[in-house]
Amino acid sequence: MKTMKKIYITGGNSGIGAALTRHYLKQGHQVAVCSRQNRPLEGITQEESARLTSDQVNVLDKEALKESMNKFTTQHGPLDLVIASAGVSQNKGNKKLDFNEVREVMDINFYGTLNTFEVAIPFLNQASSQLVSISSVAGRMGLPRVAGYSASKSALITLCESLSLDLASQNISCTCILPGFVDTPLTRKNRHAMPFLMTSDKAALKIARAIEKKVPRYTFPLPMAIIVGILTILPRSLYLRLMKPAAEKMGVTR
Numbered sequence: 001m002k003t004m005k006k007i008y009i010t011g012g013n014s015g016i017g018a019a020l021t022r023h024y025l026k027q028g029h030q031v032a033v034c035s036r037q038n039r040p041l042e043g044i045t046q047e048e049s050a051r052l053t054s055d056q057v058n059v060l061d062k063e064a065l066k067e068s069m070n071k072f073t074t075q076h077g078p079l080d081l082v083i084a085s086a087g088v089s090q091n092k093g094n095k096k097l098d099f100n101e102v103r104e105v106m107d108i109n110f111y112g113t114l115n116t117f118e119v120a121i122p123f124l125n126q127a128s129s130q131l132v133s134i135s136s137v138a139g140r141m142g143l144p145r146v147a148g149y150s151a152s153k154s155a156l157i158t159l160c161e162s163l164s165l166d167l168a169s170q171n172i173s174c175t176c177i178l179p180g181f182v183d184t185p186l187t188r189k190n191r192h193a194m195p196f197l198m199t200s201d202k203a204a205l206k207i208a209r210a211i212e213k214k215v216p217r218y219t220f221p222l223p224m225a226i227i228v229g230i231l232t233i234l235p236r237s238l239y240l241r242l243m244k245p246a247a248e249k250m251g252v253t254r
């Protein structure tokens, strides 16, 4: 019989996080989710909803995160898996460079994940556990108009790799997920083309498989992984030349 895992997912009631929550509930696991707004999770059975705990927590509030994880683990036992999916995009639509927006996005996407991992570590199963960060292909290079988003997702990639090295001796593995475009409330605001867009359910299956295999870094879908792989090995002056027309079309001003 499969053992029931205790799983904590930030941002677990929307988009990718919600699809992962539904996936793990279907598999018979005990799941806790948090987000700033309380949003009922759709598409789950009554039996599954009995295995779901939902808390209103801002990932920037470490005390609230601690209280939520403490409550969950006191009732159900130590955490086997923590997925930091809470995140925001950078699409206020400002043409002018907005450094405060860069800071806000960096705060939630990077420091929110850092808080989640820091608070979670004392609550982890000592025999074996896993920390997962949802980064993005946008973290592999500087994209126009989304400096905060690219920088925050880039920082998550190296954070996870360092933590993989630091925590391996304590039976904690780290996985960093780099999705391409996934159809969620976050991307529905986008006006630009989204090649290889996939549903959140399909993305969740791919992510869950990578988590199960404890892959250190997983980029998907494959065509996007190939394109991004090529763009990251180009000389940076050539990359900037290739991206110039797109950046000019966006017309960012200082």
Ligand SMILES: NC(=O)c1ccc[n+]([C@@H]2O[C@H](COP(=O)([O-])OP(=O)(O)OC[C@H]3O[C@@H](n4cnc5c(N)ncnc54)[C@H](OP(=O)(O)O)[C@@H]3O)[C@@H](O)[C@H]2O)c1
Binding pocket: 010, 011, 012, 013, 014, 015, 016, 017, 034, 035, 036, 037, 038, 057, 058, 059, 060, 084, 085, 086, 087, 088, 089, 108, 109, 112, 134, 135, 136, 137, 178, 179, 180, 181, 182, 183, 184, 185, 186, 187
């Ligand atoms: N969709 C894509 O194509 C795509 C691609 C690459 C990476 N990602 C990443 O995947 C993750 C999930 O994105 P998604 O597309 O599923 O977006 P989404 O549907 O907008 O979900 C984001 C979730 O994060 C929560 N959240 C945001 N700020 C928070 C905060 N300060 N504290 C607690 N919860 C917070 C949101 O709830 P509240 O607003 O109620 O707090 C929501 O539950 C994000 O990190 C995103 O950057 C997405």
